[in-house]
Amino acid sequence: MIEAVIFDMDGLMVDTESFYTQAITEVANKRGREFTLKLKQEMMGRQGIESMTIFKEQLELEETPLELLEERSKIFGGLLNASRIEPLPGLLKLLDELRKEGIRRAIASSSKRCWIEIIVSRFGLDGEFEVIVSGDDVRYGKPDPEIYLLTARRLGLSPENCLVLEDAPVGVIAAKKAGMYCIVCPNQFSQGLDFSLADTVVNSLEDVTLNLITNLTES
Structure with missing residues (x-):
């Protein structure tokens, strides 16, 4: 689950x-x-x-x-x-659906914490993510699983109860090494790369639904 x-x-x-x-x-x-x-x-x-x-x-x-x-x-x-920045399509809707379903949300990004905080704040998402882990918090970066394992520990969850959303091959490797499910939404620079380790690949966050998550993890 x-x-x-x-x-x-x-x-x-x-x-x-x-x-x-x-x-x-x-x-x-x-x-x-x-x-x-x-x-x-x-x-x-x-x-x-x-x-x-x-x-x-x-x-x-x-x-x-x-x-x-x-x-x-x-x-x-x-x-x-x-620059004016906007959430990518599907992000806000997905966060809303997860919140209503009682599914917890976290960020695990290789970026510096200051950049993450700026973006979260500019999107009006302060308090939306229970845990935020940045590249500043880990010794080893992706594809090492440390960042995802640390996120799970801070959530107090087992890795198998976590699903990762990624856009880069090194992130997919990290998620799978951590023992988590992983859905890939390639960006304009990662289109066509090897995502064979992912549980599934979608076109954008608009395609990530509760039904997809349920079917993926219960199959």
């Missing part, structure tokens, strides 16, 4: 992946490098320092991953603060 649904954030709840792409493209172009979709997909869903380590190694840059991360974060923060 599913007692909680755990949401990833970037690319699932909100299209911040476009902001990250714009920010990291600027960092790459400043150094005469090209930021490709393939590299984007390798970095997606990972903790900031890990993703920037991949970025540094692939583009053979001199700066440390931390220096690159700080530069990216500054650009990203400016974009986030200057």
Whole structure:
């Protein structure tokens, strides 16, 4: 029985992946490098320092991953603060349905806690999520299951009673390693990637219904 649904954030709840792409493209172009979709997909869903380590190694840059991360974060923060952001289609309706059904809600995102709090607040969802676990709270990022196992512990639930909503392959791996159900809603950057480990793949959060969750977990 599913007692909680755990949401990833970037690319699932909100299209911040476009902001990250714009920010990291600027960092790459400043150094005469090209930021490709393939590299984007390798970095997606990972903790900031890990993703920037991949970025540094692939583009053979001199700066440390931390220096690159700080530069990216500054650009990203400016974009986030200057832009109007909206919940992705289906998010608010799904949260409402889960709330009415008594299913608990949580966020487990590789993003920094400050970014998560800004987005939750701007969506008017303060208090909506019982537990929020960020990349700041764990030692190992996705695809390690630590972030999902920690979320389950803070909810006081067994992993098998949790369902994860993800948009990136590393997140799916993390969820399944944690022993949780996982539904994938690919974003514009993760379309066509390998989601064979997921329990099912849907087009968007609009397709995630209580019936789907029930049928998936009881089959």
